[in-house]
Amino acid sequence: MKRRQFNRHLIDLAAATASVSLLSQCSGETPRKNARYDTASPRTGGQPIAIASTEGLLALSLTATSQTQTIAGKPLNLLAYNGQVPGPVLEVRTGDVVRLTLVNHLSSPTNLHYHGLHISPEVDDVFREVAAGERYTYEFQIPKTHPAVTGWYHPHYHLQVASQVFDGLAGPLIVRGALDDIPEIRQAAEALLVLKDFEPKLQGGSQNLSTLAKRWGREGRLLTANGQQNPMVKLPHNGLLRLRLINASASGVYQLRLPDHPWFLIATDRGAIAEPIELETLLLSPGERAELLIPGSREPGNYEIVSVPYDRGLSEMIESMGEAARQMPGIVLPKHATIATLQYQPSDRKAPLLLPQQLIPVEPLPEPEIHREFVLDHGIDRSAGSTGFTINGQSFVMGRVNTHVRLNQVEDWHIINRASMAHPFHLHTNRFQVIERNGQPEPFRAWKDTVAIGSYESVTLRIKFEDFAGQTVYHCHILDHEDQGMMGIVDIQT
Numbered sequence: 001m002k003r004r005q006f007n008r009h010l011i012d013l014a015a016a017t018a019s020v021s022l023l024s025q026c027s028g029e030t031p032r033k034n035a036r037y038d039t040a041s042p043r044t045g046g047q048p049i050a051i052a053s054t055e056g057l058l059a060l061s062l063t064a065t066s067q068t069q070t071i072a073g074k075p076l077n078l079l080a081y082n083g084q085v086p087g088p089v090l091e092v093r094t095g096d097v098v099r100l101t102l103v104n105h106l107s108s109p110t111n112l113h114y115h116g117l118h119i120s121p122e123v124d125d126v127f128r129e130v131a132a133g134e135r136y137t138y139e140f141q142i143p144k145t146h147p148a149v150t151g152w153y154h155p156h157y158h159l160q161v162a163s164q165v166f167d168g169l170a171g172p173l174i175v176r177g178a179l180d181d182i183p184e185i186r187q188a189a190e191a192l193l194v195l196k197d198f199e200p201k202l203q204g205g206s207q208n209l210s211t212l213a214k215r216w217g218r219e220g221r222l223l224t225a226n227g228q229q230n231p232m233v234k235l236p237h238n239g240l241l242r243l244r245l246i247n248a249s250a251s252g253v254y255q256l257r258l259p260d261h262p263w264f265l266i267a268t269d270r271g272a273i274a275e276p277i278e279l280e281t282l283l284l285s286p287g288e289r290a291e292l293l294i295p296g297s298r299e300p301g302n303y304e305i306v307s308v309p310y311d312r313g314l315s316e317m318i319e320s321m322g323e324a325a326r327q328m329p330g331i332v333l334p335k336h337a338t339i340a341t342l343q344y345q346p347s348d349r350k351a352p353l354l355l356p357q358q359l360i361p362v363e364p365l366p367e368p369e370i371h372r373e374f375v376l377d378h379g380i381d382r383s384a385g386s387t388g389f390t391i392n393g394q395s396f397v398m399g400r401v402n403t404h405v406r407l408n409q410v411e412d413w414h415i416i417n418r419a420s421m422a423h424p425f426h427l428h429t430n431r432f433q434v435i436e437r438n439g440q441p442e443p444f445r446a447w448k449d450t451v452a453i454g455s456y457e458s459v460t461l462r463i464k465f466e467d468f469a470g471q472t473v474y475h476c477h478i479l480d481h482e483d484q485g486m487m488g489i490v491d492i493q494t
């Protein structure tokens, strides 16, 4: 077959529902209060508006609406919480009560997931439907023992997740706790970057989304941080900057570097690590978060945070399909991009602020009582009568429990990716530690709730199911994959 015919053949087939099997064959495989964030200059390094709890309560309404927002100079049809993309930063302390009314002014059902919080799945309930025109009040307490985390809130209504998040529904949710009380952290300036891509040809609905882009996971060409292209972030000379990063993209993976400047990891998804670790590259899959400390100890100037190309699979195949595939809205091949620029600010400090030696200990979990295997792939689930993405051969079916676990039990979950595409894995409600990756032990212990899993990789997670019984989910955080079935229900029984 001539190459041109072969390409044509691929495109025709990719446009049909049968593309799943094709892909596997061809690849082989309240009051507004702003405690810490600088909102004075939204156009120059703008931080999203923060709403902090007062006297132990964060009470507010979040209204989801469809509206036009200007992103990177382009008017886009987006979905916004309280008119903002990203949504407002919600800031609480451990022990606080959150009373949040979601008002749905969209034309489709929605709900909220509190990604990063250890709260009951009866509250953080992804099976709840808040219908168009309806409202629902979520009320819960952040446990007093909750770690300080950078979390985020976003819709999790099955089949609508990818399009609603891609259209802009997501906002940061910060819990302050023990990490915030460390003296050096207290003295650090703070900034937050919500990383999110946009695609003018796709925003405001999925009607232009090709089957290929949906299978791969939609991405946009406009890479933004806090809805801006390459915003400035202030770094105090001789001071410290605590930088929080959230990957709120529906599919895109960021492989971040800060050339010619040191930066130190201090926290992952579910809070602090034991001590700062100097990084070269920070990989952030959709849903993952990280906190960094950046010392203003270099020659004052501007330093760029860049994302270097990361292949989450199929890029070679899409490349081989030619221009037609590359022009499909939602298909963006790996590329180099500047995410934000650190800009030194003069300060009165004569001597540099030192990094803390210790953060918060990360105790190892006990040896597991149970081992389970989860195989990520794509194919046909006859029991569900569907073709899509699968976990252990099964696609998601509402109401079907896939995994039964016991409260307080420690388990090792071996996640095996048999696919040529990356499938970042997220567990709701409980945190975990990554024990091994491709048979090699992890270099340091950390609390996570989402883990990058590249094509054909495998990881072992150790989980203790703590505090809350009930049904919750685990899924691929490429949200198009989740909507196409790569999700399971875990029932935690007492």
Ligand SMILES: [Cu+2]
Pocket (backbone or CB within 6 Å): 422, 423, 424, 476, 477, 478, 481, 482, 486
């Ligand atoms: Cu996936």
